[in-house]
Amino acid sequence: MAVDALVECVPNFSEGRDQSIIDAISKSIRDTPGCTLLDVDPGKSTNRTVYTFVGCPKSIVDGAVNAAKTAFKLIDMTKHHGEHPRMGALDVCPFVPIRNATMEDCVNCAKEFGKRISEEIGVPIFLYEEASTQAYRKQLKQIRSGEYEGLEEKLKDPKWAPDFGPAKFVPSYGASVTGARSFLIAYNVNILGTKEQAHRIALNVREAGRSDNEPGRLKFLKGIGWYVDEYKMAQVSMNLDNYLVTPPHMVFEECSKDARELNLGVAGSEIVGLVPLEAILMAADYYIQKENLFIIDESLKVRLAIERLGLSSCSYFDPKKRIIDYMVQEDLAVTQPLASMTLKGFIEILGSRTPAPGGGSASAVIAAMGAGLGAMTGWMTFGKKKFEALDSVMRELIPPLDKAMRDLIPYIDADTNAFNDYIKAMGLPKGPVRDEAMDKALKQAINVPLSTMKIASRCWEPMIKMAHHGNIASKSDLEVGAKSLETGIWGAYRNVTINLKDCKDPKYVESTTAEANAIIENANQSLKKILEILENRKD
Template sequence: VAYNVYLDTADVQVAKKIAAAIRGASGGLQFVKALGFFIEERGLAQVSMNLVNTTKTPIHRVVAMIRAEAARYGVSVLESEIVGLVPADALLDAAEHHLQLNRFERAQVLETRLAEPERGAGATIEGFLADVSSERPTPGGGSVAALAGALAAALGVMVTGLTIGRKKYAEVSDAMAAARQRLQVAEMDLSRFVEEDSRAFEAVMAARKLPAGTGREMETRARALAQAEGEAIRVPFETARRALAVLSELLFVAEKGNTNAVTDAGVASLLARAAVQGAAWNVRINLQAGPAGENVATQLLELKSLTQRADDLARSVGQVVESHLGPA
């Protein structure tokens, strides 16, 4: 980063002494190259710098040292300038330091969030994969489970479309059309849960960072955390329930649908089964993180029932698929 600091003096010797004090080669700050100049058009002395690594030697540290050195000679910093481009993080580091921001995250910057690729099921495949593989905790397993369920429903919709209107399957056309509608609704719900799961976890993290220094702050934090943790349990629970409903539809689709697409129904059943189990795991770990309640045992029993029924349905769909494929 090309960075210049103007001093409220015309004495270039002061600028040169400050430059010598701050540059890394003279024992000053690492990653700083500095020289002192007199800028005729301004009539001012300038410390001209190249900041080679603003992460390890941030701009605010450089300015603080220049101020301290300038004070030795009875001068002060008048203004500074950046020549050319500068990394956003370099400016955010300076803002975070001078504003004394606590628990500040880059994701809170509006422009940063707006510049990110669309998240959730509506994002591109590449964008969603990049989000999942990033160092951020969201989208995580809950969102991926919801997406798996949405894909399962979408495949089921495809198979119903390949069945309805075919003379061979006329007897099941009405029932297949009804299953198609239910699968389409499930696909929309599960697609929505992809983003909702991320938002729920982010709300939990935000609530945990709230101050708890006073009684009122502790009360506010506890209320926010309880609400966020409840949502973090509700969303994957709904994902598991909806994915199980998809599995139920898929068994009918596999049994009565277009036999040329039976393996598509089979793949859908595997995805739906993974969605149920993945969402159930997320509910269980979130139940452990939250406060113990009377309905925890009831919720765990329902989860066990959901996963067992999912196992049975997926196994049944698999048997239908294998019956059409014959011996391996």
């Protein structure tokens, strides 16, 4: 999906058992132009379904409105019963900034949604979180207190006049809460015990604890305990309002600790809806450090986190369908058309009658290959019984080479883009606007290859150590890697210096020239050192 601003909407509907209604709401979202439905997560015990879809601000509001209208027609709250707190057919409808969108954008989405729904179907709408300005009705639990059953009386109190729509009770619908918030992770830990035991753990870990005088251990965490009939086990059901402070793995470990103290078994955990990749990688890094593992490949880190947290214990956790970064990732053919080409295709376009891609893009490729060969030498050493004593050394050397290799790949396209931007600036009418655009584009055309040089230069120290300790059977691979690294740096250096000639900023020229010269000198010396080390090794 290629949109300038991407907003996520995660509406929770009070229906988790009637598949025809669940499907009808899904269809109303799918049929909205500009909306992409990512996930539908129904729960029978909770009698609630969480939908996750994304789109630009206008489309996301249209999708939410269409879904709410469908719920208004099909859901009858007078007959609704379920484990989860609720006050309306569309119970809560948060908008979340995902990419190139601000919290203010999402507040505007919530207000537009509330205004339209109140006008089009005549139901009360409350604002919460960032969209609300009143402290006593800012949190969802404050607004939803009393739930659907207490809503009729609540609406008679002027303090609880809705932000949009009439202050009247609509029995078949109830009321909706909408607002803007940061990414929330709905997370459940499975307990082989009773609802009461799960709730006891929830009281221990949730921020509110048991009372103001007895707060819980984890910040930005809301939680209750319940029993899920279809799973035949209890759950500590939680919302993680700030996963950067309180991530899933921390919650899992704390709940597991309390369960052990109660002599209860823990049978994995469950993420409801989608989860940011960052939260999964944080869990992986925690267990890697805890267990002294050596894993740097992202897919393997994801797999480790899934296994350690038991995320497939209730249903299969497919990272391609449950991690939002993977779901909304733009097609590499759009964002990195050169890097996503076949090697044959890239070489052919490199040799075609076009000025770009040129030497800068080729230099990024060559430098990335050099770093990759250095990492490969490490992998040819790590984990082999013959070199077991070197495992700790390889754990130190492989990650920076692997990272440099991956960091250099985007510069294949960045260099070509910088050249194209400079050509566009040259095509503007002569005048101050053109001069400013050309200066900006020229500096970008210098900074991109300079960045290639900087990233590649980070490889020299681990490459030199690799020459000392790496598997000697990979000697020629490391030699080619070192020469490729030096060649990539030299090629990027030539792009820097040729563009500096046209730069009219003397201070920038002076500082950039000094930096580039230092990098190229270090590359020359480092290559020489690596080749000498390898030539003199006897093992």
